[in-house]
Amino acid sequence: MNKVVLGIERLEESIIRNASIGLVCNHASYNSEFCHLIEVVRKYGGDIRVVFSPEHGLYGVSYAGEKVSSYYDKDFNVDVYSLYGESKAPPTDLLRSLDFLIYDLQDVGVRWYTYISTLYYSVSSSSKAGIPLIVLDRPNPINGVIIEGPILEERFRSFVGIAPIPVRYGLTVGELAKYYSSVLGLGGDVRVIQLEGWKRSLWYDDTGLDWIPPSPNIPTWETAIVYTGTCLLEGTNLSEGRGTTVPFFILGAPWINAKRLSRELNKLKLLGVFFRLVYFRPYYSKYLEKYVVVCTYIS
Template sequence: MSIVQNGIDYLKGSPFEENLKGKKVGLITNVTGLTKEFDSSVSVLDELCDLTILFAPEHGIRGEAQAGEDVASYFDPYFSKKVISLYGDKRAPSLEDIKELDVLVYDIQDIGSRYYTYIYTMYLSMKVAKEADIQFIVLDRVDVLGGNHVFGHLMPEAYFSFVGMLPIPNVYGMTVGELAYFCNEELAVQADLVVVPIKGWKRGMTFEETGLPWVMPSPNIPTPETAWLYTGTCLIEGTNLSEGRGTTKPFEIIGAPFINGTKLAENLNELSLSGIKFRPVFFTPTFSKHQGEACEGVQCHVFDKEKSEPLDAVYKLLRMIQEMYPDQLEVKIPFETSPHLFFTHLAGHPYEVSMDDEELVIEFKEKRSKYLLYK
């Protein structure tokens, strides 16, 4: 039985119900918008208010769309509601979309990495809610990485994109509610913001310790361990290596047709990286990079999460592959219409540049501390 209540669970019977009763409400949500008993947030809000419209982030309301795929607006026959896409022609509701609303609600389980686009859907929607002069409510959810991990490099404004639109490190150690408060004050959004808190959660908890059900927040994050490795292995998206899409272990398996997996695993394990071991793998992706091609590479195995550093491990993995295959590793993958490469937008710096922004990360931690809701 779960000892933790996410915001949607705590909402029922709480004083926060008064923020919704009798109001016209729009809900930004997806497949993770569930109570711990698997009731949808849509059905919960339907009982409390006039829930008139739904908004879908990347991957869609049902979580079926692959990364980067446009999501269409449509009428959902199961919820009997119009769903407006926020991952197609636009990235936030328009003023026209919300002109009849009193409240805009956000309920999506995030995974705590800066690259994950849901937080930018929230941020941009907060700005629109401010412009429309309506309340913005975040139904808070646990940080699946645990709330104490903060590492990586800050994203410079010059490289802002929809995979990194906030001045935060790769892993920022905040729930979406805490991050909403951060954006509201530090980035001067100044929306009429309400956060319905989590109950029973402590920052040091692993996701497994919460007792909450794991619902895949996107098609290629099948487990909490994947979410942890993703903090580093997402950078592989900016290279010509497969990050394991099209296998049953996305973001755990890394490889390419030109790699000798046995030799790569041997070389990486000689580095004795804390908490992580590498196993040679042979695989053929069913879609995405190297679809239908026989690949070799490594699977990253975490045997001590608290000691492991996935981001550092991936930088070392890339340097090792560059050393072994200097003419075959490519990081010059373009990104939409940007003059900068995809790797740069993910990492917050060009591949060739070593970042030394520890002081900026310390400064971020100091700012962050003002908005933490949980101990």
């Protein structure tokens, strides 16, 4: 297996040295040697003026939907501006003081994952500020071939549905940034540091790369596969498994007849999937500290 080379690993020192830079990154913005983007930029002589953090914060510890505050980070010695608090977009007046903005967040390939909304506003704000946006590309973990689900209708647009794209859109973050810029008309100077060795047919376990959970409830790359469907349960009174060690792999509620539900779902004969009865007690989210009867599936 040939290892895919990440965009962060193809970032050239000559671009970075002596430049005033803003970063959009989090705890998963590492290269294959586990050197963080902040460390890489400083090693190359860049002046990091501000770090913009997405949902879950710079260290990925805030719960889904929890507002994150801006602050000064003593570990990295940098100002951290939250893009999941009072504002969702990098302020243009701040961006105008920079030479360029660098975006490096691992996506999961699903429309309602909010990092691509942060990408949308990064493209928009950098365009308005008149500075380049450099996107360090990362693989789409659920491959770049399969496209599924309806295109978002404008009337349902929100931060968990920022653009008219399918649920599973089959693009890398670099390709999506270009799509936002050119097709959706956000404009700007979007520069993508492309992957090397990535093919559209690759799933994440084909890349040779280590998986760093990009958010608290995507602990494994396989979670991204089931998240495509079971995250839809968030809008119901069923638990989607948040508050367990296997989020999105289980579904249910205290009042559900999981044995019957499992039996009915197995009658569908879904390829590679088997449903079974389990019990769990969430440590946060829906049905906190209550025993939940659920069914789970194994592929």
